[in-house]
Amino acid sequence: MPFLQLDDLPEQEPIDGYHVRFVHTEGMTLAYWTIEAGAAMPTHHHPHEQVATVLEGTFALTVDGRTNRMGPSDVAVIPPNVPHGGYAITACRMVDAFQPVREDYRDA
Secondary structure, eight states, X not given: OOOOOGGGSOOEEEETTEEEEEEEOSSOEEEEXXXXXXXXXXXXXXXSXXXXXXXXXXXXXEETTEEEEXXXXXXXXXXXXXXXXXXXXXXXXXXXXXXXXXXXXXXX
């Protein structure tokens, strides 16, 4: 499994407007998102460390009550158990890295 093609992975829509393909390793999960303009991610938290990167578009991300407008190449580091959420101002492509593995996403 050293090489994968994202288009060959199953696409899921866990939240309206959030389309994702997952890559799971022994120690982490990568989530490749395509997000529709206006789609909202409710505020939530989890025990995983998360690094979110915007590849295309504009996303408003709120972490622990602080909102930042993110664009291409912007990165947010979200510590474990910190409330966060947001919405796509425009259509977006993003990548999230989670450590440890998101077992809840592995079985989705």
